Amino acid sequence: MTERVDCVVVGAGVVGLAVARALAISGREVLVLEACAAIGTQTSARNSEVLHAGIHYPTGSRKAQWCVAGSVALYDYCAARGVAHRRCGKLVVAQNEEQSHALQAQQRQAHANGAHRVQLLDRESALALEPGLRCSSALWSPDTGIVDSHGLMLALCGDLEHAGGSIVLRTPVQHGRCAAGGVELLTGDGVRLHCQTVVNAAGVHAPALARHIDGPHQRHIPTARYAKGNYFTLAGKAPFSHLIYPVPERHGLGVHLTLDLAGQARFGPDVEWVDSPDALDVDPHRAEGFYAAIRQYWPALPDGALLPGYAGIRPKIEGPAGLLTDFLIQGPQEHGAAGLVHLYGIESPGLTSCLAIAEHVERMAVSLTPSPSPAGRGELREATSRLAE
Incomplete structure (x- = not known):
């Protein structure tokens, strides 16, 4: 029947x-x-639970349009339904002149996408927000947040x-x-x-x-292509109240610091191409690469502070050499x-x-x-x- x-x-x-x-x-x-x-x-x-502002996506793309519109709608929805969330803001940090120029381009793209409150900060202004940072300049996104997914x-x-x-x-x-x-x-x-x-x-x-x-x-x-993202959690409390991102990579946003609603820090995701969507184990040896990436913007990260957390799979439809x-x-x-x-x-x-x-x-x-x-x-x-x- x-x-x-x-x-x-x-x-x-x-x-x-x-x-x-x-x-x-x-x-x-x-x-x-x-x-x-x-x-x-x-x-x-199995993600960062971040509410994005629409900075990094090509202008005119569905990702850009729906991220900007979706962010506004989702903040309103969470407030109306009592879903836990926080508009904590994020800093995208540059470490040299080349990356600072990249941030200028990111700001132009963010404004073109409709994320008009994104602004460039010099080193002193960024450190005023987060004294524990190391950077030469930063992009400040006040409308980025986190949500209880x-x-x-x-x-x-x-x-x-x-x-x-x-x-x-x-x-x-x-x-x-x-x-x-x-x-x-x-x-x-x-x-x-x-x-x-x-x-x-x-x-x-x-x-x-x-x-x-x-x-x-x-x-x-x-x-289908499977881009695994590994996360490590921080043992102890991070000295940050905002999300911290490096300048984006080709297939991801780099190993960034996000916070959950209790203030606990986690780092990731990286990009690891795998053959199966079920490859969800976290190899503790990947921590070595995480320490190097994180210390670019947080030099004071203690040895032994990263603990294997969890992994997720990005449902990509292009491979490592493909266009975004x-x-x-x-x-x-x-x-x-x-x-x-x-x-x-x-x-x-x-x-x-x-x-x-x-x-x-x-x-x-x-x-x-x-x-x-x-x-x-x-x-x-x-x-x-x-x-x-």
Whole structure:
């Protein structure tokens, strides 16, 4: 027997939950399928929890536009929902004249992106904010902050469920195919779903999921690349109250210092290209490179102060030698499969951009399918019940 469902979102990370919430609030019947035993256990739980201001992304890119718009929306959302967060600000620090020139270019780009409060500081002004720093100049971003990512995801879940949506855990999608009037999915426990709309928000697994769904979209699937980011935590208290970043690298923002909401410091991520999204162990020997990178801007870092923390995988769609890519969102216009939307390469600033991404996908979905029948919610409850058995 095949259950009919209006809309399925695959993946209950922060972006998948934000998309599902937006669809449900718009009146769609939404079912979220998550392979893991809890929401947000992968990339959404293995990052810096930073709310970015939109400084570093190419002007006009989706990353730039959605980061700036998403940051404003997310600060408002967290305040309204009581999600713990803090607008602590960050310093991007230069160590020489060449890097200082790079910061000047970064400021111009930040202003072009709409992050107008970003300003250049000379050495004395930077040290007035953070006396423990070493730098020749710095870029000050007062609107960068931190957020309790799990609290954010719980708030998104609450909104989704209040709007009539449902989440089913431990339910991987095994196979699918594009069919008349939508997409058919087969879950790992044998339940068949006929969906008017399917949103692939599976993060690092999005290209693999797309390959398990037969249809004309197959020729447009990008190659997944896995850029592991390792984090080390600090034993003791750091003498900083703001986030500290070096000048950005090609595939990341460098080994930076971030703070959690309790003030505990952590460092990372670095960039380590791996072959599997499951390579999440932290090699303690990588600390040597961390000490060298951190002491560029914090010379007083004590020996033995770094402890292996955790690792996350950036869901990239280009390799070490590739050009930097933007968020890639494909709908029927791009790949020709009716009712199917793929979200690829949703790496940083995906957390900051989640509400803006959700708004975009919700607008796309309006044109994909007709309004659900009045019986839709009953069918959704029946499908949810079968999946939960």
